[in-house]
Amino acid sequence: MTVGRLAHSPAAADHTESVARPRPTDAASAAVWDLAATVVDPEVPVLTIADLGILREASVSGGSVLVSITPTYSGCPAVEAIRDDIVTVLAAAGYSDVAVRVVLSPAWTTDWMSADGKRKLEEFGIAPPTGTRPAGPVSLGLGVRCPHCGSLHTRQLSRFGSTSCKALYACQRCQEPFDFFKDH
Ligand SMILES: [Zn+2]
Incomplete structure (x- = not known):
C-alpha cells in the first residue's frame, strides 16, 4: 500500500461542515490533523480521508x-490500509506514539463528504452523492447528474458499481457509463 499524499488544501473554516470535519483548534492537534488529512482513500484515491469525512478526530x-x-461502512476493507497510512505519515513527521481508533458510531454518512470532495469525485468521473436529492426511487436516477456531460437523463444499470458503495449508471445523453457514489 502506497501512502498517497495530496497537496494540503486549506479545508479550514467552513463552519457549515464542522460536523463533517471537526479540525481541532489547538495547534499541536491541528498539525496532526493536517498530516492525517493527506491520507487518501484506497478505494477512491482522488479523495483524502478528510474529503470523505472519515477523519473524525486528532489530538495530542x-x-x-x-x-x-469512521469508515464509510462497517467492515470496510480499506480501514486497515487507512490506519497503516495514518501511522506511516505521522511516523515520517516524527510522531512515534500514534494510536488510530476506529469509531463506528455515529455511522459515517455521505453528508460528511466535503464540497471539495464532491467536486473532486465529479472531476474523477464519479457522480457524487446528491444529499439533497428529493425522495424517490434511486432506480429512476432522479437527481443523479452525469459527471461527463452534466445531463440528468441518467439511469441505474446496477445497484453495485466498482465497489459496493457505488451504483453503476449510464447517461442517456452521452451514453457514457459512470459510477454514482450512493447516498447513505
Ligand atoms: Zn452524459
Missing part, C-alpha cells in the same frame, strides 16, 4: 497522538 496528549476515523 503528552507525546501521544490519537487519531479517530
Whole structure:
C-alpha cells in the first residue's frame, strides 16, 4: 500500500461542515490533523480521508497522538490500509506514539463528504452523492447528474458499481457509463 499524499488544501473554516470535519483548534492537534488529512482513500484515491469525512478526530496528549476515523461502512476493507497510512505519515513527521481508533458510531454518512470532495469525485468521473436529492426511487436516477456531460437523463444499470458503495449508471445523453457514489 502506497501512502498517497495530496497537496494540503486549506479545508479550514467552513463552519457549515464542522460536523463533517471537526479540525481541532489547538495547534499541536491541528498539525496532526493536517498530516492525517493527506491520507487518501484506497478505494477512491482522488479523495483524502478528510474529503470523505472519515477523519473524525486528532489530538495530542503528552507525546501521544490519537487519531479517530469512521469508515464509510462497517467492515470496510480499506480501514486497515487507512490506519497503516495514518501511522506511516505521522511516523515520517516524527510522531512515534500514534494510536488510530476506529469509531463506528455515529455511522459515517455521505453528508460528511466535503464540497471539495464532491467536486473532486465529479472531476474523477464519479457522480457524487446528491444529499439533497428529493425522495424517490434511486432506480429512476432522479437527481443523479452525469459527471461527463452534466445531463440528468441518467439511469441505474446496477445497484453495485466498482465497489459496493457505488451504483453503476449510464447517461442517456452521452451514453457514457459512470459510477454514482450512493447516498447513505
Ligand atoms: Zn452524459
